Amino acid sequence: QSVLTQPPSASGTPGQRVTISCSGSSSNIGSNFVYWYQQLPGTAPKLLIYRNNQRPSGVPDRFSGSKSGTSASLAISGLRSEDEADYYCAAWDDSLSGRVVFGGGTKLTVL
Amino acid sequence: QVQLQESGPGLVKPSETLSLTCTVSGGSISSYNWSWIRQPPGKGLEWIGYMYYSGSTNYNPSLKSRVTISVDTSKNQFSLKLSSVTAADTAVYYCARHWFCGGDCPDFDYWGQGTLVTVSS
Numbered sequence: 001q002s003v004l005t006q007p008p009s010a011s012g013t014p015g016q017r018v019t020i021s022c023s024g025s026s027s028n029i030g031s032n033f034v035y036w037y038q039q040l041p042g043t044a045p046k047l048l049i050y051r052n053n054q055r056p057s058g059v060p061d062r063f064s065g066s067k068s069g070t071s072a073s074l075a076i077s078g079l080r081s082e083d084e085a086d087y088y089c090a091a092w093d094d095s096l097s098g099r100v101v102f103g104g105g106t107k108l109t110v111l
Numbered sequence: 112q113v114q115l116q117e118s119g120p121g122l123v124k125p126s127e128t129l130s131l132t133c134t135v136s137g138g139s140i141s142s143y144n145w146s147w148i149r150q151p152p153g154k155g156l157e158w159i160g161y162m163y164y165s166g167s168t169n170y171n172p173s174l175k176s177r178v179t180i181s182v183d184t185s186k187n188q189f190s191l192k193l194s195s196v197t198a199a200d201t202a203v204y205y206c207a208r209h210w211f212c213g214g215d216c217p218d219f220d221y222w223g224q225g226t227l228v229t230v231s232s
Contacts, residue, residue: 002155035217037156044205044222045156056220088156090217096172100146100158100217 003028004089004103011109017077020106022089024070028101032092034072036065039086039105048087049074076108084110113138115206115223123200123230129193133206133223140164140187144214147180147191149202150225157202161214162189169214196230203227 005023012018022034034052037045047056049065052072064075076083089103119131133145147159160170162180170178179192193200204226207219 033216037219044207044225045219046222047210047218047220050210050218090156092216098169098215099171100161102156102158102217105155 002104003093003101004091006087006089006103006106008104009107009109011111012076012079013111014079014081016079017075018079018108019076020074020087020089020108022072022074022103024072024091024101026070027095028070028091028093029067029072030070031094034065034067035090036063036074037088037090038083039088041085045088079110081110084108113208113221115208115221117204117206117223117226119226119228121227121229123196123228124232125197125230126195129191129196129200129204129228129230131191131204131206131226131228132188133190135187135189135208140182140184140189144209144212145180145182145189146207146209146214146219148205148207148219149200150205151199151202152227158217159191159193159204161209163214198230201228201230 036049038048039045052067053065062078086105093101114136116134123129141164146161162168177194182189206223208221210218210220
């Protein structure tokens with residue numbers, strides 16, 4: 001059971017806009033930044049969004065992040081076949097002695 | 112370009128200690144925090160713990176009693192030891208660098224390719 005809750009799957013057609021949600025609590029998303037990772041099959045995760053809505057250099061502006069209260073979202077516009085991957089949200093959790101927590105991951109299928 | 116490479120046994124017996132090393136090349140291990148993260152086959156990511164190059168550490172409370180992360184700055188390496196392993200510890204183990212935060216945020220900008228460790232007799 002992951003601390004952050006994501007839908008297990010999402011899908012869209014090429015060119016469409018899709019969003020992936022990430023729900024947490026006051027001890028994680030509610031009080032800390034949210035990060036998003038993209039994991040292509042058989043590869044290590046790649047940082048996609050940091051500090052809620054910032055893109056590292058090289059990440060297309062088709063990817064955007066937002067946060068409100070204890071929830072966050074990743075939006076992908078102009079969907080492409082190469083976007084088919086697993087997406088994870090992550091945050092620091094202040095409970096216990098502090099820890100990094102991840103969502104369970106969302107598998108995005110491009111139809 | 113910074114590169115990370117995990118190394119260690121791919122098979123560990125139950126109740127024994129899993130030992131992995133992450134070698135950092137293309138940059139210094141100093142002045143950054145470094146984490147271990149694992150992913151059971153077909154499942155999600157789990158953070159194991161981080162360490163600062165000076166040696167200070169912070170571990171996932173769920174694994175804290177079994178985990179030790181250490182650093183060898185002379186070799187630009189850091190290591191993971193996980194004791195008393197069971198089949199539930201079978202996973203791909205990744206090492207990763209924290210980009211700019213002090214360890215207390217998941218801003219991993221560089222990752223190793225991952226190494227599969229299977230716990231089985």
